[in-house]
Amino acid sequence: MSKTAHIFGNQLSKALLISACALSLSISANAAPAMSTTNTATTAKSSPVFLGDGGDYPLSEAVRVGNTLYLSGQIGFKNGKLAKGGIKAETKQALDNINAILLKYGYQKTDIVKCMAMLTDMDDFDDFNKVYTAEMAKPYPIRSAFGVSELAAGASVEVECMAVK
Incomplete structure (x- = not known):
């Protein structure tokens, strides 16, 4: 060469x-990049834990995923009957029911981060809001409110919440 x-x-x-x-x-x-073992714990998904039952109804009263508790919607039922007294009484009882479920699973009202309210008459919104304001504390959770045509058991209001510890 x-x-x-x-x-x-x-x-x-x-x-x-x-x-x-x-x-x-x-x-x-x-x-x-390769995942380090220190990041795995924070990104791992938690399996849902279904809590309580709906009695005669096909539902769980709450589901916990990680540190978040999702509650089924609550109407103003007490002792198997709708609270008497209209929207204010029903709202108070629905929120009392939510509080009881929170406490049952180790949460409290101050852990609530989001609520959704369903009203059969949007003209009741001001009365609903008066009770909601008295029962919840600042800073208030984020919230949505919807007008619906009907709710179970002839209720005027249903409230559904999520709480995080």
Whole structure:
């Protein structure tokens, strides 16, 4: 092999080696980082734990996932009957029912982060709000309110909440 061919071959080999190394570094830099065992615990999903039962109804009264407790909607039932006295009495009882479920599973009203209220008559919203304001504490949870045509057992209001510890 001529001296020129030998020099050219060495330069070509070096160029290929440098290119291969650069490509390897580029691929490594763009690869997804490996998860460390310290991050696994914080990103692992918790399985839902279904709590209580709905008695005669096909539901759980709450589901806990991690440190979040999701409550089934509550109407103003006490001792198997709807509270008498209209929207204010029903709202108070529904919120009392929510509080009882929270306490049963180790939570309290101040752990509530979101509520959803369903009213069969949006003209009752102000009366609902008066009771809600008296029963809940600042900072108030986020909330949605919907007008619906009907609720179970002829209730005027149903409230559903989520709590986090």
